[in-house]
Amino acid sequence: MAGGSRRRVWGAALGGLMVVLAVLTGCAGPFQYYEGTGLHDVAAAEVAGGWENVEGTRVVLREDGTALLEKLDGQGFDFEDGWRLSGTGTWQLSDDDGGQAVRLALTSRTRVERRSPATATDTSTPEPPSTYVWSFYVDRDQHDELKLFFFYGDPDIGNTYVMTRETGS
Template sequence: MTLEEGGRAEVRNLGGEDWDFDEGWGLSGTGTWQLINGASGETIGGAPAVQISITNVTGQIQRPPRAIDEWTTSPHTPIGQYTWEFGMERTKEGLQPYYLAGDPDAPNLYHLKRT
């Protein structure tokens, strides 16, 4: 994921949030980003978030099924656009964006690392 000054965003093979993650797809594309107030369930404690809206999808992948992906049985249909909300958490490595994936009642938290 790349976020540029001026609000341009680009993602590469980034999986979906919440239940979408379980479907095993990832997409690449460009769009916009903005800071928003996080809502309950989208970020930890409703903290501020970065919203990324991809409106120009340039590619899509399907993750091979794993034993823990019992719901993933067939490739996902093409996606024309998608929006994520990444929370921000202060860690010992500094400010790190994260997103929640899987069952919204018991989500997995995935931090993104700067490269």
């Protein structure tokens, strides 16, 4: 009887450990462990210029470190709030072990828009921030063209918000 009791205790302990591990790994989406693109050869002058995405977002990164933003959505879970910010700010190119990133800071908000009418009528939606900071990973596509991206929404899904060189830039 003592052997069966011991097995039940060990079984319960092992089962509990499995549940804890499942919860911990289940909440760890792709970007939570993302270490970067590994790209280290991009110069700030190459990043400067106009960027856009398919949703009508436009970002201009000027060589003097200032920026113009139009309709830029929040990253991470902030994307789900549905706001789109426009204004001016600053940017800088950084480089660490995982690769290069563009840190874009909105310092003066000039306009707020909503991504969809349903979000605009939702009174539970938090007030959009007056300042905000994005971190865009720097990468190259299959044609060796630069692209900037960040993750948005539920981290378990791994959605990317991609900015490409503005047409004509």
